[in-house]
Amino acid sequence: MNRRAFLISSAGSAAGMMLLPKLSFAAEGRIDWYTGADSNILDFWTNIVKPAFEATHAGVKLNLVDAGDNSGIQAIAERAIAAMQTQTDPQADYFEHADPRLPLGAIEAGLYVNMKEAGLANYAKVNPLAIDSDYSLPYRGSQVLLAYDTAKLSPADAPKTWDALVSWIKANPGQFVYNRPDKGGSGGNFVRRAIHQANGLDPKAFRVDNYTESFGNEALGKAWDLLKDIAPSLYDNGAYSSGNTQSIQLLAQGVVTMTPVWSDQVLQAIDNGVLPETTGIVQLQDLALCGNFSRAVVLANGRNRDAALALANFVLTEEIQSAILTELGGFPGVSWDYVSPELREKFADIIPASIPTFPAGAWETAVNDGWYRNVAPNINRQQ
Numbered sequence: 040m041n042r043r044a045f046l047i048s049s050a051g052s053a054a055g056m057m058l059l060p061k062l063s064f065a066a067e068g069r070i071d072w073y074t075g076a077d078s079n080i081l082d083f084w085t086n087i088v089k090p091a092f093e094a095t096h097a098g099v100k101l102n103l104v105d106a107g108d109n110s111g112i113q114a115i116a117e118r119a120i121a122a123m124q125t126q127t128d129p130q131a132d133y134f135e136h137a138d139p140r141l142p143l144g145a146i147e148a149g150l151y152v153n154m155k156e157a158g159l160a161n162y163a164k165v166n167p168l169a170i171d172s173d174y175s176l177p178y179r180g181s182q183v184l185l186a187y188d189t190a191k192l193s194p195a196d197a198p199k200t201w202d203a204l205v206s207w208i209k210a211n212p213g214q215f216v217y218n219r220p221d222k223g224g225s226g227g228n229f230v231r232r233a234i235h236q237a238n239g240l241d242p243k244a245f246r247v248d249n250y251t252e253s254f255g256n257e258a259l260g261k262a263w264d265l266l267k268d269i270a271p272s273l274y275d276n277g278a279y280s281s282g283n284t285q286s287i288q289l290l291a292q293g294v295v296t297m298t299p300v301w302s303d304q305v306l307q308a309i310d311n312g313v314l315p316e317t318t319g320i321v322q323l324q325d326l327a328l329c330g331n332f333s334r335a336v337v338l339a340n341g342r343n344r345d346a347a348l349a350l351a352n353f354v355l356t357e358e359i360q361s362a363i364l365t366e367l368g369g370f371p372g373v374s375w376d377y378v379s380p381e382l383r384e385k386f387a388d389i390i391p392a393s394i395p396t397f398p399a400g401a402w403e404t405a406v407n408d409g410w411y412r413n414v415a416p417n418i419n420r421q422q
Contacts, residue, residue: 069100070346074135075109076333077223077283079307083367084135092353099346109136109399117142120150123340132341133350136333138399139174140247146174152337157348161355164373166332175334178354178372179363182322182330182394183228186290186305187297189319200325201236205265207297209272214296216274216289219418221407223283228329229299230266230410231397237261240326247398255405263413270414279415290314299328306368330394332372
C-alpha cells in the first residue's frame with residue numbers, strides 16, 4: 040500500500056533526514072535504489088528482479104537500500120532537491136514507490152523524469168487505468184481485501200457492503216481485528232474505508248492538495264464516530280493488531296474469523312501454507328477498500344539516470360510482470376492483455392475493476408493522529 044507513499048510534516052522530514060543511511064557517492068554503473076515498502080517487496084527485488092536485471096545488463100549493478108519507511112523516501116527526495124540547487128550528487132537514482140507530487144513542488148523543480156516521454160519501449164503496455172502521473176511508472180498493484188475463515192463463516196454469508204460488515208462485526212464480537220493505521224496499510228485502508236463511508240462514498244473528495252484543518256476535522260470526525268461504534272465489538276474488546284503480519288497471524292491461529300489484508304500478502308500466506316487454501320477472500324461491493332499501484336520514479340539528477348530508466352523498462356517485461364503475480368501475489372502494472380492467458384485465468388478473482396485511493400501528504404498525518412486521539416486514546420502510540 041505502503042505500496043503506500045506517505046508525506047510527513049516538515050519537522051518529521053527533518054527527523055527523517057537524520058535517519059538516512061550513510062552513503063558514499065554514487066558509483067558509475069550502480070543504480071542507487073530505495074524502497075519504503077514492506078520486507079516482502081525488498082525480498083522480491085533482492086531475489087527476483089536484481090539477479091535477472093544484472094544478468095541482462097552487463098556492467099550495471101543494483102544497490103538496494105531500505106529507506107525504513109516512506110518518510111525516509113521523502114527525506115531522500117528533499118535531499119535530492121537540495122542537490123539540484125547545488126549541482127551535487129543526490130546519491131539516489133530510483134524510488135521503488137513514490138508520489139512525484141511529493142515533496143510539494145518536486146515536479147515543478149524538475150526532480151523526476153517524465154516517464155511518458157522517456158522513450159521506454161514497454162511504456163505502451165502500461166495499464167491506462169493505473170497511470171496517475173506522467174512522472175511515475177505503475178509496475179505492481181495491490182488492494183486491501185477481507186480475508187476470513189470459511190470454517191466459521193460461509194462464503195455465501197460473507198459481508199459484501201460496509202453496513203453488512205458492521206452488522207457482522209457487532210453480531211460476532213471479538214472475531215474481527217484491524218491493525219493500527221500507522222502500522223500497516225491493511226488496517227490503515229480499513230480506516231480510510233470508514234472515512235469514505237462517512238463522506239458520501241466519494242474518494243475524489245480527498246486530494247493531496249485540499250487538506251485544511253477545518254475540512255479535516257469535519258470529514259474525519261464523522262469517520263471516528265463510525266469506528267468508535269464498532270470498537271467494543273472488535274477482538275479482545277477493542278484491541279488492534281500491531282501490523283499487517285500480525286493480523287494474518289491472528290486469522291491463521293483461529294483467534295479471529297475476519298481481518299483486512301493486502302491482496303499480495305494474503306495470497307502469499309495461502310501459497311506458503313501460513314493460511315489454509317480454504318481461506319475466503321471478499322471485497323466490498325458498495326465501495327471497495329483502498330488499494331493502489333506502486334509507482335516507481337526515476338530521479339532526473341541521479342548520476343545513473345539512464346541505467347535507472349533501463350531498470351524501469353525492465354520491470355514492465357513479461358518476466359517480471361509474471362513474477363509479480365506468481366511470486367509476489369500482486370497484480371501487474373501492464374494491461375492484462377500482456378499477461379499470459381494461463382495467468383489471467385488463474386488470477387481472475389483479483390483483477391480489479393476499480394481501486395479507490397486516498398491521498399498522502401497532510402491527510403496521512405491527520406488520519407493517524409486523529410485515530411489515536413479519537414478512536415484509541417488509551418493506546419500508547421510508541422509501543
